[in-house]
């Protein structure tokens with residue numbers, strides 16, 4: 425039996441939402457309390473997906489129907505929530521609070537050694553901003569693949585601070601029968617050495633198409649990601665003293681180069697850098713074109729209901745709302761090139 429859908433309620437759900445039957449509640453009170461959040465999703469039909477055994481990978485999730493890029497695949501309340509950082513005492517404490525059913529659920533996740541409890545906490549997804557992490561019935565069964573020139577994950581997960589649910593979104597079209605895959609690595613810097621990062625943090629040896637390349641190719645990729653991260657770190661210091669057009673050229677060059685490495689997770693962030701630059705120089709037209717990419721990236725990865733999307737959409741509609749509008753004077757810069765647009769909008 426599944427848990428009540430209301431935030432923070434850990435009772436078992438007994439009654440479905442009468443309208444959509446997608447949600448379970450323990451009581452009328454919980455259903456009423458949850459309605460302001462549920463009403464945006466009540467009636468939304470999520471694609472049919474299934475947890476199955478995947479040869480060589482344990483369990484995984486496949487889709488039973490075609491899923492278009494941008495679709496919300498599932499929104500899920502974590503079944504178990506624990507503090508993000510667990511001391512040995514904290515682990516004991518957390519385990520003692522699991523119900524017997526939850527303990528069986530927790531132990532159904534794999535570990536390198538069957539007795540190793542700590543390994544199993546690695547399956548929890550971070551719940552950003554709450555200093556907690558959660559174990560979801562479905563989303564935590566989704567396997568990892570790396571962003572690489574040989575392939576990329578087709579989905580991405582995101583913690584919705586309003587609904588306190590983990591959301592899984594399609595960031596590429598997913599064919600019927602295809603496995604749904606996310607990247608467990610959220611930063612470009614993790615891609616300097618993905619194999620060691622995944623071994624140290626998630627205790628598995630990645631055999632994705634990117635990690636299966638010859639060592640020389642992987643080294644060349646790692647070097648490019650290293651150079652990219654160094655450039656990102658240096659970028660803020662260049663605002664002001666440097667020629668803004670040369671910074672814009674650099675931003676474009678780096679967007680195109682990391683996209684060749686398969687890493688399109690950063691296109692929105694870099695487009696926002698370019699927006700800021702144009703906004704500092706009071707170029708409204710160019711600023712809005714850049715921020716539109718950032719806005720669309722938030723829609724793809726976080727959904728249109730997210731604070732990130734709303735903030736960006738407001739700036740894309742009117743760049744003059746930027747806190748430092750025209751602070752460095754006035755100068756006509758330029759919007760994104762076609763090459764940059766091609767990196768983010770695959771069908772253009």
Ligand SMILES: [Zn+2]
Pocket residue numbers: 428429430433434435449450451454
């Ligand atoms: Zn309840």
Ligand SMILES: [Zn+2]
Pocket residue numbers: 441442443444445446447462465466467
């Ligand atoms: Zn409903």
Ligand SMILES: [Zn+2]
Pocket residue numbers: 569570618630631632633634635
């Ligand atoms: Zn990999």
